[in-house]
Structure formats: structure tokens, C-alpha cells
Amino acid sequence: MIWKRYQNEAIVLLAFTVMTAGYLYKSSSADSLDRVKAEVALSATEVGEIIALKKQWGNEKLTKSISRINLNIAPDKIKQFSVKSKKLQASYRGLSDKEMNGIILKLENIAVQIVKLGVKRKGSSYNMEIVCKW
Amino acid sequence: MNFLENSKPLLLIHDAMQSVDSSETFDIMLSPQFYTLKREDLPVRFHFQAKKLAPSVLENLLPAEGNYEYYVFKEEDLWAFIAYDPEEISRFLQSRGVNAEQVSKLYFAQQVSEKFSIPVLLDSKNALSNVQESATVVPEILLPKETQYQDYNETFRPKTGVSFGVGMHSVIEKKEAWTIGAIFLIFALMFAIEGARYSRVIGTMQEKVALLLQDYPALQSQYARENIAKKYRKIDKEERHKREVLKDLSRLVLPGVEVESLLMGRKSFSVTLECPDEKSVIRVQSLAKEKQYKASRAGSENLVKIEGSL
Numbered sequence: 001m002i003w004k005r006y007q008n009e010a011i012v013l014l015a016f017t018v019m020t021a022g023y024l025y026k027s028s029s030a031d032s033l034d035r036v037k038a039e040v041a042l043s044a045t046e047v048g049e050i051i052a053l054k055k056q057w058g059n060e061k062l063t064k065s066i067s068r069i070n071l072n073i074a075p076d077k078i079k080q081f082s083v084k085s086k087k088l089q090a091s092y093r094g095l096s097d098k099e100m101n102g103i104i105l106k107l108e109n110i111a112v113q114i115v116k117l118g119v120k121r122k123g124s125s126y127n128m129e130i131v132c133k134w
Numbered sequence: 135m136n137f138l139e140n141s142k143p144l145l146l147i148h149d150a151m152q153s154v155d156s157s158e159t160f161d162i163m164l165s166p167q168f169y170t171l172k173r174e175d176l177p178v179r180f181h182f183q184a185k186k187l188a189p190s191v192l193e194n195l196l197p198a199e200g201n202y203e204y205y206v207f208k209e210e211d212l213w214a215f216i217a218y219d220p221e222e223i224s225r226f227l228q229s230r231g232v233n234a235e236q237v238s239k240l241y242f243a244q245q246v247s248e249k250f251s252i253p254v255l256l257d258s259k260n261a262l263s264n265v266q267e268s269a270t271v272v273p274e275i276l277l278p279k280e281t282q283y284q285d286y287n288e289t290f291r292p293k294t295g296v297s298f299g300v301g302m303h304s305v306i307e308k309k310e311a312w313t314i315g316a317i318f319l320i321f322a323l324m325f326a327i328e329g330a331r332y333s334r335v336i337g338t339m340q341e342k343v344a345l346l347l348q349d350y351p352a353l354q355s356q357y358a359r360e361n362i363a364k365k366y367r368k369i370d371k372e373e374r375h376k377r378e379v380l381k382d383l384s385r386l387v388l389p390g391v392e393v394e395s396l397l398m399g400r401k402s403f404s405v406t407l408e409c410p411d412e413k414s415v416i417r418v419q420s421l422a423k424e425k426q427y428k429a430s431r432a433g434s435e436n437l438v439k440i441e442g443s444l
Contacts, residue, residue, distance in 0.1 A: 008311035022325030053366035
């Protein structure tokens with residue numbers, strides 16, 4: 001009876017309720033979208049950064065390419081050069097200042113973690129020790 | 135059980151009707167005392183066209199005061215236009231103990247005028263009869279004495295009727311209610327479509343991320359990503375700093391200056407430079423201090439020791 005008496009108001013109220021529900025659905029979807037956008041942007045940035053950093057500082061190919069620091073160095077001056085488990089231990093004797101400088105420059109340009117770099121002058125030549133990993 | 139059967143009693147509404155003492159719901163059939171009828175031969179084909187014309191067709195027949203509604207139906211070749219005042223009917227029903235809300239459907243005697251060929255006695259003075267194809271209340275005295283009367287019953291119920299008693303106490307009129315309701319529903323639909331679009335976009339974005347992470351299973355967990363990123367950011371920062379230091383130190387090796395020793399570890403570095411003269415010593419010390427390194431003379435010779443942390 002009451003429903004019939006106020007049917008017009010009920011129609012308006014029902015439509016308003018449906019509209020409100022629609023609005024709440026839209027709002028919650030918009031909020032979720034903003035949150036997901038932020039998450040996705042963060043994840044993409046993070047993943048991209050990690051991939052780039054990993055590629056740079058954990059490059060598997062370095063095991064092969066690290067030996068290029070010995071270019072133009074006479075073999076008799078290389079006392080030790082061992083690469084084990086992504087770790088290099090090298091020592092040189094009787095390097096000229098140019099050779100010493102060349103090795104340091106090459107080391108700077110290779111993405112390895114320098115654990116120890118030691119240079120000691122002996123007369124007019126240099127002894128050198130390098131420990132690095134990647 | 136027949137769900138389609140109308141179980142509501144059908145009341146014939148006329149001026150002389152008795153009061154009704156019941157709270158049940160009724161369907162009512164109006165006698166011509168409560169409506170105005172006009173039949174017209176109009177060149178319109180559709181019902182909605184005829185209904186639009188109803189106010190103008192009945193205009194001259196209705197008192198100016200009154201809030202009329204119209205009912206139109208086709209009678210063979212003619213359109214039958216009926217005007218009725220719901221408020222007047224409601225008031226009358228109230229006077230006979232029936233609330234408007236108790237009424238479900240409203241019918242008009244004219245809809246079944248042919249059934250009144252045998253008159254129905256309304257009271258001791260009047261009868262409802264079919265006169266020239268119109269249901270008409272006629273004084274009983276005018277009917278022939280041998281006239282047979284029939285009882286009013288369910289068989290008089292027409293196929294179609296009008297809803298009545300709906301929203302009689304509403305502040306909002308029916309038309310307004312439907313208009314406002316429709317606007318709200320349009321907005322609701324727009325919101326729902328927009329919401330659904332957002333949801334689809336969310337799904338697409340999540341798929342893209344899942345696809346990206348598919349190639350890097352180790353990075354699927356946020357915690358793992360943070361840890362790996364932290365580790366590599368630290369390495370990147372430290373190693374860049376070491377290389378900056380090496381570049382700075384190489385700039386301190388001025389003409390004539392020679393490196394005596396260099397030691398770079400995980401946390402600190404130190405370099406000893408041999409300078410040719412006092413002037414170079416001062417210059418090297420000054421340049422090292424500019425770079426915020428600790429520079430000091432080592433021994434009595436022109437040796438400068440530069441130290442710093444990594």
C-alpha cells in the first residue's frame with residue numbers, strides 16, 4: 001500500500017540509488033586505476049633499473065672480456081692473472097708508467113667492482129695488484 | 135493454479151453504490167457518471183497518435199477546473215476518447231470507504247458497452263444500459279416494463295485497463311518521476327560504462343606487468359625486487375665514486391709529478407705523489423683539498439700523501 005502511495009518518489013529514489021551505486025563503482029574503479037598505474041609505473045621503473053644495473057654490474061660476459069686489460073702488456077710482466085667465480089686476481093711487475101696508466105684506464109671503463117687496486121713504484125717501473133669481481 | 139487469472143474483485147462504481155467495508159484490493163469499472171466520452175472518426179492510425187489528440191478532442195466537453203487524464207481505444211472504425219478526473223474518482227471512492235491505493239486497475243463501462251445490451255440495475259431508480267453503442271445510465275422508469283436485467287459480474291471485465299491509485303499522494307508527478315528517474319539512470323549507465331572501462335584498463339596494465347615479469351621470474355616479488363635493486367644501487371654508487379676518485383687523482387699528476395704508490399680498497403684510498411719542487415707540492419695539495427681530500431706532506435722530500443674515504 002505504502003509502496004503504491006509513494007511510487008513516484010520510490011521510482012526517483014530507486015533510480016538515484018542505482019546512480020549512486022554506479023558513481024561509487026566508477027570512483028572505486030578510478031581509485032584502483034590510479035593505484036595500479038602507480039604500481040605499474042613503479043614496477044616497470046624498478047624492473048627496468050634492475051635489469052640495467054644487473055646487466056652493467058653483473059654481466060656474465062665480463063669473464064671473457066676482462067682479459068683485455070692485458071692488451072699491450074708484455075706477458076713476462078704479468079705475474080698472476082686468474083679469473084675464478086667471477087673474481088679476478090692479477091699482479092704485474094716492472095710496468096712502465098704508461099702501461100700502469102693504461103691498465104687503470106681500462107679498469108675504469110669495465111664494469112667490475114674494484115675490491116683492491118695497489119700500485120707501488122720500484123725505481124722507474126711499477127708493480128701493480130688488482131682484485132676485482134662482478 | 136492460474137497465475138494469469140485476476141483474482142481481484144471488480145467493483146462497478148456509480149453514484150448510488152453502497153459503501154465498501156473491506157481492506158482488500160479491487161479493480162473498478164467506472165460508470166459514465168465518472169467519465170466523459172466522445173467518439174471521433176480521425177485519420178490517425180496509431181494509438182499513441184490518437185492519445186496525443188485526446189485533450190483537444192475533449193476540450194470543449196470538460197469543465198475548466200479539473201485535472202484530467204485520458205484513455206483512448208478503438209471501437210470498430212471510430213476512436214473512443216475518454217476523459218476522467220482521478221482526484222474526483224479518488225474522493226468519491228473515499229466517500230464509499232475505498233482508498234485510492236486499494237484500487238489496482240481502472241476500467242470504463244464503455245469498453246464493454248455491448249455487454250450492457252441487457253441492462254444492469256444500479257439501484258431502484260437507475261440502470262446501466264447500452265444506448266446507441268454507449269454505456270449510459272438511464273432511469274429505470276424509461277425502460278420498458280418487461281425489461282430483463284442481468285447481474286453485474288466478472289464477465290464484464292475488459293481485457294485492458296488503466297493503473298489507478300499509484301502515486302496518488304506523491305509530491306512528484308508521475309511524468310516528472312519518470313523523467314528524473316530516466317536522467318538518474320542515464321548517469322548511472324555512464325558511470326557504469328566509465329567504471330567498466332577503467333576496470334578493463336587495469337586488467338590490461340596488470341597483463342603488461344605480468345608479461346614483463348614473465349621473462350624475469352626472480353623479480354616477480356616486490357620484496358625481491360627491492361632487495362636486488364638496493365644491492366645493485368649500492369654497487370653502482372660505490373663503483374662510480376671509485377672511478378670519479380681515480381679520475382680526480384689522475385688530474386693531480388701534473389707535469390713532473392710521479393706516482394709513488396696508490397692503494398684503493400673497499401672503504402678508503404691513499405696515493406703518494408712525488409713532486410719535482412716545492413711549488414708543485416703546494417699546487418698538488420691545493421688541488422687535492424679542493425676535492426675535499428686529505429693532503430699532507432710525507433717525510434722531508436717533496437712527497438704528498440692524499441687520502442680519502444670511499
